[in-house]
Amino acid sequence: MLPVNRTELTPLLLIERAARVYACRIGVVYGQRRLTYGELGTRVRRLATALQRAGIRRGDRVAFLAPNVPALLEAHFGVALAGATLVAINTRLNAEEINYILEHSGARLLFVDAELALPLTPKSLPRTVEQVITIDDREFAANQRRVFDGPEYEAFIDVAPDAALAFRVPHEDDVYSINYTSGTTGRPKGVMYTHRSAYLNALSEIIAHRLDPSSVYLWTLPMFHCNGWCFPWAVTGAGGTHLLLRRIDPPAVWQLIRREGVTHFNGAPTVLIMLINDPAAPAEPLRRPLRIATGGAPPSPTLLAQWERVGAEITHLYGLTETYGPHTYCDWQPEWNALNADERAQRRARQGVASLVACEVRVVDEQMHDVLADGATMGEVVMRGNNVMQGYFAQPDATAEAFRGEWFHSGDVAVMHPDGYIELRDRKKDIIISGGENISTIEIEQAIARHPDVLEVAVIAVPDDKWGEVPKAFVTPKDGHHPTEMDIIAHCRAQLAHFKCPKSVEIGPLPKTSTGKVQKFVLRERAWAGHDKRIH
Numbered sequence: 122m123l124p125v126n127r128t129e130l131t132p133l134l135l136i137e138r139a140a141r142v143y144a145c146r147i148g149v150v151y152g153q154r155r156l157t158y159g160e161l162g163t164r165v166r167r168l169a170t171a172l173q174r175a176g177i178r179r180g181d182r183v184a185f186l187a188p189n190v191p192a193l194l195e196a197h198f199g200v201a202l203a204g205a206t207l208v209a210i211n212t213r214l215n216a217e218e219i220n221y222i223l224e225h226s227g228a229r230l231l232f233v234d235a236e237l238a239l240p241l242t243p244k245s246l247p248r249t250v251e252q253v254i255t256i257d258d259r260e261f262a263a264n265q266r267r268v269f270d271g272p273e274y275e276a277f278i279d280v281a282p283d284a285a286l287a288f289r290v291p292h293e294d295d296v297y298s299i300n301y302t303s304g305t306t307g308r309p310k311g312v313m314y315t316h317r318s319a320y321l322n323a324l325s326e327i328i329a330h331r332l333d334p335s336s337v338y339l340w341t342l343p344m345f346h347c348n349g350w351c352f353p354w355a356v357t358g359a360g361g362t363h364l365l366l367r368r369i370d371p372p373a374v375w376q377l378i379r380r381e382g383v384t385h386f387n388g389a390p391t392v393l394i395m396l397i398n399d400p401a402a403p404a405e406p407l408r409r410p411l412r413i414a415t416g417g418a419p420p421s422p423t424l425l426a427q428w429e430r431v432g433a434e435i436t437h438l439y440g441l442t443e444t445y446g447p448h449t450y451c452d453w454q455p456e457w458n459a460l461n462a463d464e465r466a467q468r469r470a471r472q473g474v475a476s477l478v479a480c481e482v483r484v485v486d487e488q489m490h491d492v493l494a495d496g497a498t499m500g501e502v503v504m505r506g507n508n509v510m511q512g513y514f515a516q517p518d519a520t521a522e523a524f525r526g527e528w529f530h531s532g533d534v535a536v537m538h539p540d541g542y543i544e545l546r547d548r549k550k551d552i553i554i555s556g557g558e559n560i561s562t563i564e565i566e567q568a569i570a571r572h573p574d575v576l577e578v579a580v581i582a583v584p585d586d587k588w589g590e591v592p593k594a595f596v597t598p599k600d601g602h603h604p605t606e607m608d609i610i611a612h613c614r615a616q617l618a619h620f621k622c623p624k625s626v627e628i629g630p631l632p633k634t635s636t637g638k639v640q641k642f643v644l645r646e647r648a649w650a651g652h653d654k655r656i657h
Contacts, residue, residue, distance in 0.1 A: 129293040131316035132323055135358035136165055136198045137288035143334065143360040150381065151191050151365040152260040158360070161195070166282035168199030174280065175230065175252065179204035182299065184228035184250075186210045186219065186237050188367045189340040192256045192274050196232065197344070197353040200298075201316070202286055207298040208311075209345040213558065215618045216240040218309070222301050223247050226311055226514065232256055232274065235265035243269060261367045293317035298348055299514050302442050303559035311514030312442045319354060321478040321507045322445045326355035328477060329450055330385060330412055330436070336361030339377060339386040341369055346557070350387060350414075350438075350446035361385075371399035378407065387414040389557030390424065391588050393435070397427045406432035414438050416447065416557065425466050439472035439545065441531060443523065445508045449473045449482055449543060471544040472535070480506040484537040489526050494537040499546050502535045503528040553582040555591050560621050565592055568616045569609060569623075574602035579631055579639045580623065583648040594623040595644055597631055604628070 123129065139148065140162025148158035156164070177183060183200045185207065187193045193209065200207040208226045210219055212234075219240075223231060224247035232254045233241070246253070253269040254277045293316045301309040326332065338356045340363065342349055356363055364381055366374070374396055377383060393415060396402065411433040420435055428435055440448035451473035457465060475482040484492050484500040492500035509529045512520035523529055535545045553560040562580040569578040577597040582590040598604050606626040613622040632643040 129290050129316070130320040131201070131288075131290045131293060132297065132319050132354035132358075133198060133201055133288040133290065133316075134320065135323060135354050136162060139357050139360055140165075146334065146360060147362055148357070148360075149191055149194065149363045149365065154191065154260070156191070158357075163282060164191075164195050164278065165198040165202060166286055167278040167280055168195050169202035169286055170283040171278045171280050172200065172203035172205060172230070173283070175277075177203050177205050177229065180296075181205045182208050182226045182228040183230045183232070184208040184210055184223055184226065185232045185345075186212060187232065187234040187256055187345075188212055188237075189344050189365045190234065190256060190258055190367060191365060192232065193344050194353055194363060194365065197298075197348065198357075201290075202288065206296050207348075209298065209300065209348065211301070211303070211345050211558075212237055212343065213618055213620050216242075216245060218618060220245060220247055222309065222311075223250055225308075226299055226301075230254065233269070234258060234262070235267060236262045238268040239266065241268060258367065290316050293320075294511070296511065296514075300345075300347055300442050303561070310516055310519055313511040313514050314348065314445060315511050318445060318508050318511075319348070319351060322351040323354035323358050325476045325478040325508070326351055326447075327359050329447075329452075330355075330414060332356060332359035332361050332385065334360035336384045337364055337382050338362065339364045339374070339381075339383045340366045341374065341392055342387040347440075347442050347446035352387065369395070371396050372401040375399065375401040375403070378411070379403075382409050383411065384409055385412045385414075387416075389589070390415055390420055391556045393420065393424055393428065395587065397424065397431070403431050406430070410434065412436070414447070414450070416440070420466075420469060425469055426462060435469060437469055437472060439502075439543070440508075443510045443529060443531075444479070444504055445510070447476065448479045448504050448506075448508060449475050451542070471538065471542045473542050475504070475506065476508070478507045479504065479509075482506075482543060483528070484535050484543055485528075489528070492537060494539050494541070496536050496538040496544070499534050499536055502531040502533045502543065502545070504531065505529060553580075553590055553592050555582075555585070555620065556588040558620060560592060562592070565594065565613065565617065565621060565623060568613050569594055569596065571616070572604060572609060572612045574598050574604040574608070576600075577631055577639070579641055579644060581641055581644050581648060583625070584652045585624070592621065592623040593648065594626045595631055596626055596628050598628060 139158045144159035148161045149156040183205045185196045227249045229251050231250050234256045253271045256274040296313045297316045297319045298314045299311040413435045416438040437451040438447040440446050449472050451471050457468050482504050486500050492498040505528050535543045565580045566578050576599045579595045583593040585591040609626045632640040
């Protein structure tokens, strides 16, 4: 029995409250579908009931492979209500990568969108998966060929909801979800989120982004990515409207923004560039203010000016999967509004300060001493606080390494400004961040090295107008062999998710040190000459 002055924190409290307080308010919009929060609460109960009837018990893992459709939003509450742990899988991964996550997590059930199921086969799935439930999207992806014989989602949840299900948990530090990293150092790691931290992060998003019952949140950010930066729980807790979007299509996005009165959305800079430069973008300010959160590369002054002209306010965030998405944000000071456009852009480009619930962020040297807060001395960003992961699932050694010195080590390089705001100077040494997704150069290099004509290979990030940066491969062929650029790209596409494959390949010798080590910095300097990227 808990003491009278304590309630275990969980996002389930947010859906329970929304279904009660905002029962008649529209909570979900997807195409022509409209769900009130009362109806959403019922569907969440039905999903939880169906999961328990399927044999799911406390601590079991349930995987979802789906775009931003209603079923995935419902899963962000229903899986936990059943006592299980949600594993939302990146929809851009290939079949081998998906199967690895299913096997490593030990997922007993897989819910998969019919369109995304096509690369999978019943025989290829790991033995841990006992049943596959297909999600048919009749409105936006009709007439899809069914790969699996299991039930369809709506039939699966067509049960009477168990009235005894309680939106409470015995322990707030139990695992709520597992989010797999992009495998930047080899195989992806499963980052464990707890009920407590997920709830606190949802509150942080409500405060930082000023969400309330009048908010209309457009789901341009993939919900599989860090559980959508905790916004499934935040928007619900605020009583706002989830405007779900299966895929980003700029004209359709602008139509929704106008028709539905969108007030908020999140996305990588590449999404902002794509939208604001589309012919459908407005020439005049929108009728409602628009608040946008972006992460990754700092938004350029040009991009900020474009969005300001349509009445948008952009907030720059920083974090990792291991910090539930945003750990810091550029907390805007009102007096900065009086600065000129370039100075405002410089402020907005900073990654800022720890959120109200994250609490702690430092920039340190190799001895874990704070670097000078001079805006020039570089060090590693380390974090500690309520939104740092519980650890990596089934990988205690990797967890211990990440938590050395009792701080989470990001591996990212930044400076600390005199006012306490951090600003990233570079990412982890070799990681490519393309369209907001992390890509491992090691993974690409290993794939290319398997080509029979390749002697040596190095992969770096190169600038790209659409994605921010993309992989480029530098290949030295074996004597007497003559692979072409298309040969290498086709070879990669047969082994990797397409977004991880190099967009270009340069054939020739690699620059090396006297000891034979490839000098990637030479390749970077050449590739980024004339572009706004600091090389170290």
